[in-house]
Amino acid sequence: xxxxxxxxxxxxxxxxxxxxxxALALALATGGKRxxxxxxxxxxxxxxxxxxxxxxxxxxxxAVAPGGGEVRALAVDSEAALLEYFEMxxxxxxxxxxxxxxxxxxxxxxxxxxxRDVLLTGKAKECVNRxxxxxxxxxxxxxxxxxxxxxxxxxxxxxxxxxxxxxxxPIHSQAEGVVEVLHSPLTAVHVVTLLEELPxxxxxxxxxxxxxxxxxxxxxxxxxxxxxxxPDRSVAAAAGGRVDAAxxxxxxxxxxxxxxxxxxxxxxxxxxxxxxxxHAEAVALARLDASSAAPARxxxxxxxxxxxxxxxxxxxxxxxxxxxxxxxARERKSGPGPGYPLTTSxxxxx
Amino acid sequence: MNAMKTxxxxxxxxxxxxxxxxVIVCCGSGGVGKTTTSAALAVRAAERxxxxxxxxxxxxxxxxxxxxxxxxxxxxxxxxxxxxDLHAMMLDMRRTFDQxxxxxAEPGRAxxxxxxxxxxxxxxxxxxxxxxxxxxxxxxxxATGDWDLVVVDTPPSRSALDFLDAPQRMSTFLDGRxxxxxxxxxxxxxxxxxxxxxxxxxLFAKAVSTIIGGQMLTDASAFVxxxxxxxxxxxxxxxxxxxxxxxxxxxxxxxxxxxPDALREAAYFVDRLSAEEMPLxxxxxxxxxxxxxxxxxxxxxxxxxxxxxxxxxxxxxxxHADRVDLAGRExxxxxxxxxxxPTVAVTSVPVVADVGDLDGLREIGxxxxxxxxxxxxxxxxxxx
Numbered sequence: 001x002x003x004x005x006x007x008x009x010x011x012x013x014x015x016x017x018x019x020x021x022x023a024l025a026l027a028l029a030t031g032g033k034r035x036x037x038x039x040x041x042x043x044x045x046x047x048x049x050x051x052x053x054x055x056x057x058x059x060x061x062x063a064v065a066p067g068g069g070e071v072r073a074l075a076v077d078s079e080a081a082l083l084e085y086f087e088m089x090x091x092x093x094x095x096x097x098x099x100x101x102x103x104x105x106x107x108x109x110x111x112x113x114x115x116r117d118v119l120l121t122g123k124a125k126e127c128v129n130r131x132x133x134x135x136x137x138x139x140x141x142x143x144x145x146x147x148x149x150x151x152x153x154x155x156x157x158x159x160x161x162x163x164x165x166x167x168x169x170p171i172h173s174q175a176e177g178v179v180e181v182l183h184s185p186l187t188a189v190h191v192v193t194l195l196e197e198l199p200x201x202x203x204x205x206x207x208x209x210x211x212x213x214x215x216x217x218x219x220x221x222x223x224x225x226x227x228x229x230x231p232d233r234s235v236a237a238a239a240g241g242r243v244d245a246a247x248x249x250x251x252x253x254x255x256x257x258x259x260x261x262x263x264x265x266x267x268x269x270x271x272x273x274x275x276x277x278x279h280a281e282a283v284a285l286a287r288l289d290a291s292s293a294a295p296a297r298x299x300x301x302x303x304x305x306x307x308x309x310x311x312x313x314x315x316x317x318x319x320x321x322x323x324x325x326x327x328x329a330r331e332r333k334s335g336p337g338p339g340y341p342l343t344t345s346x347x348x349x350x
Numbered sequence: 351m352n353a354m355k356t357x358x359x360x361x362x363x364x365x366x367x368x369x370x371x372x373v374i375v376c377c378g379s380g381g382v383g384k385t386t387t388s389a390a391l392a393v394r395a396a397e398r399x400x401x402x403x404x405x406x407x408x409x410x411x412x413x414x415x416x417x418x419x420x421x422x423x424x425x426x427x428x429x430x431x432x433x434x435d436l437h438a439m440m441l442d443m444r445r446t447f448d449q450x451x452x453x454x455a456e457p458g459r460a461x462x463x464x465x466x467x468x469x470x471x472x473x474x475x476x477x478x479x480x481x482x483x484x485x486x487x488x489x490x491x492x493a494t495g496d497w498d499l500v501v502v503d504t505p506p507s508r509s510a511l512d513f514l515d516a517p518q519r520m521s522t523f524l525d526g527r528x529x530x531x532x533x534x535x536x537x538x539x540x541x542x543x544x545x546x547x548x549x550x551x552x553l554f555a556k557a558v559s560t561i562i563g564g565q566m567l568t569d570a571s572a573f574v575x576x577x578x579x580x581x582x583x584x585x586x587x588x589x590x591x592x593x594x595x596x597x598x599x600x601x602x603x604x605x606x607x608x609x610p611d612a613l614r615e616a617a618y619f620v621d622r623l624s625a626e627e628m629p630l631x632x633x634x635x636x637x638x639x640x641x642x643x644x645x646x647x648x649x650x651x652x653x654x655x656x657x658x659x660x661x662x663x664x665x666x667x668x669x670h671a672d673r674v675d676l677a678g679r680e681x682x683x684x685x686x687x688x689x690x691x692p693t694v695a696v697t698s699v700p701v702v703a704d705v706g707d708l709d710g711l712r713e714i715g716x717x718x719x720x721x722x723x724x725x726x727x728x729x730x731x732x733x734x
Contacts, residue, residue, distance in 0.1 A: 003375075012380075012381060012383020013379070013380025013381040014379075014380055014382065014607065014609075014612070015381070148380070173688075197410075197412075198410050200412075201410075223367070225673070227673070228661075229664075229665040229666075229669040229672075230665045230666040230669070231661050231662065231665065234662060234665070244662065246663060248662060248665070248666055250474045251652065251657065251662070251663030252658035252667075253664075254654050254660075254665055255657050255660075256653075257645075257653050259645070262643075263643045263644055263645055264643075264646075265643075266396055266641075266642035266643025266644070267642075267643045267670055269642045269643075270641075270642050270643060270666075270669060270670055270673055271666050271669060272703070273666075273703065274669045274673075276703040277703065282704060290532075304672065304676055304679060305679065306609075306610060306679060313703050347726045
């Protein structure tokens with residue numbers, strides 16, 4: 001993760017990619033750095049996360065990172081970006097807004113779907129390459145909250161998008177510059193997943209697609225990982241419904257906790273569900289590990305209270321503890337989550 | 351456990367059994383389990399005696415297998431292992447679109463339209479196409495009269511609202527005014543518009559054609575000319591489907607996970623349905639973690655701290671305490687939703703570990719039907 005300055009964060013819907021992108025931007029800003037968090041889907045997810053009013057289309061400071069760093073945020077509006085681009089070559093003046101109201105801008109980007117993506121990735125590239133007056137990069141890192149896994153490769157595959165566009169002209173040559181940055185070690189694509197079957201399947205598919213398109217995977221970030229409380233040796237049996245209720249009852253009674261059979265039954269049922277979840281997570285982890293394409297892995301805990309601003313800092317700290325922002329991420333580390341090893345070959349790949 | 355305001359209960363079986371329920375639309379934001387919920391509703395309806403068809407959008411492989419959908423058929427196929435009359439299908443948006451063109455275009459024109467590169471772009475990658483085609487297919491299924499009940503899943507859009515807007519967006523897009531403007535701005539648009547944007551529009555049109563290529567605009571013009579003749583039929587269909595959604599035989603079921611984002615989307619959707627006078631059946635709060643044992647989190651943690659040499663019992667207490675916290679959070683998220691939407695009926699569906707087959711879908715169906723304010727009993731029973 002160390003060489004990259006453009007961090008593209010994707011993930012299946014519902015995996016929390018915007019949250020992870022924000023935590024990553026905070027983590028990378030830790031210790032006096034400056035990062036930019038870019039949102040491209042027009043949902044104002046960053047503003048909701050940081051509890052601020054909707055972001056305008058401009059870079060503005062949104063958070064202070066531990067150790068004096070700073071996170072700025074930019075909500076790119078693709079229609080505004082297109083108008084901005086036209087302005088550079090053609091003087092549209094106020095008419096630009098009228099065109100937008102008429103739907104002309106949306107129409108143009110629909111005619112050539114690649115145009116929108118070229119503009120958005122182009123904006124990210126410009127931020128990565130921008131220099132201060134003293135020649136230093138304006139941002140130590142740029143984190144892009146990208147479209148979900150289903151769309152991310154076509155979003156980043158500017159080469160393909162260029163086929164939609166005219167064979168020459170200003171946007172074409174800009175796109176060539178974007179291709180160069182996205183395919184260089186400056187860029188890493190991180191995939192956020194839950195340790196569940198469907199998100200892991202999509203993650204593995206996305207890693208393959210990224211490789212085929214010549215894009216570099218960064219880390220797989222397992223999000224919302226919950227703690228494992230059961231001893232490893234009890235997991236398989238409990239997941240199969242075998243829990244020694246009498247022993248639990250006796251142990252609790254010895255600690256002065258006398259519970260009715262109903263309550264014991266309830267605890268056993270909860271334990272079975274817990275074990276099934278731990279087992280499913282272990283299967284999911286094994287599938288990730290078995291994939292040759294799987295890069296370094298990071299893990300983030302599920303925050304029971306939900307993700308508020310404090311929670312974001314907590315997640316950023318967890319990322320830092322796993323090597324983000326400092327030394328390179330440790331390979332295949334086992335994080336705070338499940339340690340339950342799959343000893344059998346039950347970690348099958350579909 | 352339910353000290354907070356208890357919402358009305360969504361009675362799923364009454365909804366499924368009601369002969370006047372002809373269409374159930376499952377909607378919600380991405381990743382909340384819409385596809386699984388619609389499949390479970392359909393299986394339950396069929397096994398309760400209704401001739402049912404379920405239209406899924408992009409089912410996971412194992413769910414598709416559970417429904418016997420190995421191939422993308424675009425026509426309903428019987429699900430033989432169900433104890434009742436159930437058909438299932440996956441939406442093939444391209445083929446649905448092609449069929450629409452073939453049905454509505456003037457003789458001889460259909461081939462030209464389908465071969466047009468611009469049509470190929472629109473029919474495969476316009477952001478509203480999938481939503482539109484899902485609604486079109488729904489209209490077709492209802493029109494056959496072959497089924498008592500059509501259950502429809504909605505596309506995995508960024509926002510639950512997208513599919514309501516898609517037909518309108520598509521109509522605006524295809525009515526050709528914009529393409530005429532771009533390809534010959536001097537003639538189209540009327541004087542008012544020209545006055546407003548002046549020469550800038552000509553410049554804009556030039557810029558657009560420089561960037562996206564003149565060929566694309568030429569294709570687009572040709573497409574619009576060919577499409578013009580069938581446009582009336584097209585718009586009529588879109589309006590008819592919209593009216594079908596507003597009719598009393600339709601029931602919208604909003605699916606949400608007990609997470610802030612998903613519930614916020616659900617709230618937007620509920621408001622929107624009411625603004626459009628569309629019939630809302632209720633909210634499915636999916637994958638909840640109800641507490642199954644009456645024991646407070648603090649008590650459990652205190653005892654766990656003191657226990658020595660009993661790793662199993664300690665683990666049980668700690669995982670129970672976590673679960674109490676999680677259930678508390680889920681309940682307060684739901685309370686926030688019902689506080690703002692007190693009339694919306696709710697059913698909670700406790701999480702099912704593995705939904706890989708028909709029995710998994712039946713189990714979800716049971717929980718859907720049972721999951722009012724007392725999900726505990728169901729979860730306990732199914733945990734054996």
